[in-house]
Amino acid sequence: MSTSTLTKKEQSRTKSNWIAYLLISAPFFLMVLLIVYPASLSIIRTLRPEVNGTRRFGLENYLAFFSDHTSVTNLVFTLWSTGAIIALLFIICLPIALYLRFTESRIAHFVQGLALFPLFVPGIILAYALIRFIGPNGLLETFIEVTTGWQGYHTPYLKPSGSIIGLVWEGIPITVLVLTAGLAQVPDNLIEAARDVGAGRLQIFFQIILPLIGRSMLIAFALNFLGVIGAFTLPYLLGPAAPQMMGPFMQRTFYNVLNPDAAETQAVITFLLSSFVGFLYVRSAVRQQKEEA
Amino acid sequence: MSFLRKLGKDPFGIFIFIALFLFIIGPMISVILWAFSVQWRYPSLLPTQWGLKFWSQTFKRADILQALPLSLFLSLIVTLISAVICLPAAYAFARLKFRGSQFFLLSFLATNAFPRFGLYITIAVIFLKLNLVSTVLGVVLIQLVNTLLFMIWIPTAAFKGVDKSLEEAALDVGASRFRVFWQITLPQVIPAISAALMLTFVGTFYETQGAILIGLPGVRTMPVLMLSLINNQLVVQYGAILSLTLWIPSLLMLFFARRALSGKSLAAGFGV
Numbered sequence: 001m002s003t004s005t006l007t008k009k010e011q012s013r014t015k016s017n018w019i020a021y022l023l024i025s026a027p028f029f030l031m032v033l034l035i036v037y038p039a040s041l042s043i044i045r046t047l048r049p050e051v052n053g054t055r056r057f058g059l060e061n062y063l064a065f066f067s068d069h070t071s072v073t074n075l076v077f078t079l080w081s082t083g084a085i086i087a088l089l090f091i092i093c094l095p096i097a098l099y100l101r102f103t104e105s106r107i108a109h110f111v112q113g114l115a116l117f118p119l120f121v122p123g124i125i126l127a128y129a130l131i132r133f134i135g136p137n138g139l140l141e142t143f144i145e146v147t148t149g150w151q152g153y154h155t156p157y158l159k160p161s162g163s164i165i166g167l168v169w170e171g172i173p174i175t176v177l178v179l180t181a182g183l184a185q186v187p188d189n190l191i192e193a194a195r196d197v198g199a200g201r202l203q204i205f206f207q208i209i210l211p212l213i214g215r216s217m218l219i220a221f222a223l224n225f226l227g228v229i230g231a232f233t234l235p236y237l238l239g240p241a242a243p244q245m246m247g248p249f250m251q252r253t254f255y256n257v258l259n260p261d262a263a264e265t266q267a268v269i270t271f272l273l274s275s276f277v278g279f280l281y282v283r284s285a286v287r288q289q290k291e292e293a
Numbered sequence: 294m295s296f297l298r299k300l301g302k303d304p305f306g307i308f309i310f311i312a313l314f315l316f317i318i319g320p321m322i323s324v325i326l327w328a329f330s331v332q333w334r335y336p337s338l339l340p341t342q343w344g345l346k347f348w349s350q351t352f353k354r355a356d357i358l359q360a361l362p363l364s365l366f367l368s369l370i371v372t373l374i375s376a377v378i379c380l381p382a383a384y385a386f387a388r389l390k391f392r393g394s395q396f397f398l399l400s401f402l403a404t405n406a407f408p409r410f411g412l413y414i415t416i417a418v419i420f421l422k423l424n425l426v427s428t429v430l431g432v433v434l435i436q437l438v439n440t441l442l443f444m445i446w447i448p449t450a451a452f453k454g455v456d457k458s459l460e461e462a463a464l465d466v467g468a469s470r471f472r473v474f475w476q477i478t479l480p481q482v483i484p485a486i487s488a489a490l491m492l493t494f495v496g497t498f499y500e501t502q503g504a505i506l507i508g509l510p511g512v513r514t515m516p517v518l519m520l521s522l523i524n525n526q527l528v529v530q531y532g533a534i535l536s537l538t539l540w541i542p543s544l545l546m547l548f549f550a551r552r553a554l555s556g557k558s559l560a561a562g563f564g565v
Contacts, residue, residue, distance in 0.1 A: 039412060105303040132323040132324060
């Protein structure tokens with residue numbers, strides 16, 4: 001079809017089509033080059049180990065990972081920490097989000113400010129601050145000893161609880177933000193109606209609120225899960241040297257042990273672990289977009 | 294008095310406030326105390342000797358004098374590149390109709406859908422072969438990964454929110470497309486775009502994971518230097534003073550961007 005047979009509107013549409021692809025091409029190719037390409041290449045490479053000088057498909061890399069005691073311990077430790085961190089985040093943030101949604105008190109303003117404050121504290125500064133706070137002879141220990149005289153403080157620094165405390169601290173704002181956004185969509189009149197027919201607080205929470213904020217809880221879960229599995233700085237600085245979480249473990253394998261192949265296998269295992277959660281996150285975000293469109 | 298009575302009506306709020314305050318602000322207080330102490334012997338609750346003695350020492354250190362300009366330069370370059378490639382794309386996503394626009398917009402969620410450090414390892418393996426490890430270019434590239442989603446989604450939401458009737462009115466009275474964009478569209482999206490720029494700059498300034506993996510040993514940014522100062526801490530005050538100084542960009546952002554960074558535009562950056 002020659003251009004002359006197109007109406008003027010169609011013409012401008014084809015033109016803007018072409019321009020649009022041009023405009024989005026740079027970030028799109030960068031994304032493919034820096035995310036899709038390395039990730040897929042690693043998945044393929046780790047499935048094609050080098051045996052006797054030739055590369056062929058095989059599970060040797062993964063068998064090596066799962067037969068290595070340290071690797072398996074670190075993997076289990078990572079999963080265990082992730083579960084603990086997410087559970088703690090929900091225990092802490094759900095009451096805060098509910099409070100922010102339903103109170104009319106002036107204190108809510110300050111509570112919200114505090115809960116979002118960690119957004120403005122970079123991980124590296126947090127790590128240092130926590131060492132000085134909860135570490136040996138830190139402010140917390142001194143405070144407890146000076147005020148109560150109790151001397152039995154055991155520091156969580158360089159213990160599993162050290163990285164858990166750090167990652168919980170860091171996860172509070174996103175969790176509160178996402179849960180409050182979900183709770184904002186719970187209509188007031190629904191709650192009032194339930195109250196009118198005599199529903200108790202717990203009943204309202206479990207039967208009305210909880211089903212309505214399912215998607216927000218899912219997003220909060222997914223963001224925290226991905227965040228913790230992919231974390232490096234806080235577990236590296238606050239957690240124990242053994243067992244290690246996957247982030248520091250991979251870095252050690254890559255940088256200190258100088259074994260990029262093994263580090264690559266460890267990375268792909270973290271992909272597999274979080275592939276389902278990543279899928280849930282993307283699906284939920286896609287649905288949200290479609291509803292808004 | 295009436296304020297106190299009001300507080301008494303909200304015991305749960307007060308409980309949350311105090312608990313959060315201790316947990317969130319407590320660590321920050323210990324950093325501030327350390328930064329202004331000359332001597333702090335255990336078990337004194339406060340520094341045994343106050344002073345600024347260590348500030349000049351800290352900023353005389355050659356490694357810090359080298360890392361600080363490097364970090365600022367890297368953040369600036371990454372933000373600039375990110376803006377140059379992402380903002381036109383955001384405009385296209387919001388205002389132009391094209392096949393697959395939904396798909397392309399959502400594809401940037403991939404940056405959030407992988408566990409970050411695992412992804413960096415797979416990038417590092419490739420960079421190792423390309424000799425990009427320990428180079429500025431390598432660090433710039435890996436830090437760009439972090440910025441794409443924010444730099445596209447937040448401005449896209451902003452461009453979508455532009456009041457089209459104003460633009461049409463201006464076009465009707467004969468304004469050129471360029472002038473309409475410059476004088477009507479742009480002013481409406483400036484707050485959101487500056488928020489995205491600020492988030493990108495500050496986020497890149499503090500980016501540690503990619504910088505340590507790709508940058509070492511040749512390229513040592515401020516956070517990476519801080520990491521080594523924490524690990525081999527001879528003088529506690531160096532870390533404290535550096536923490537406070539490094540925190541300034543973030544605090545400035547907190548101060549200036551409070552309005553622009555409404556919960557909604559922040560949430561857009563997480564794909565919520």
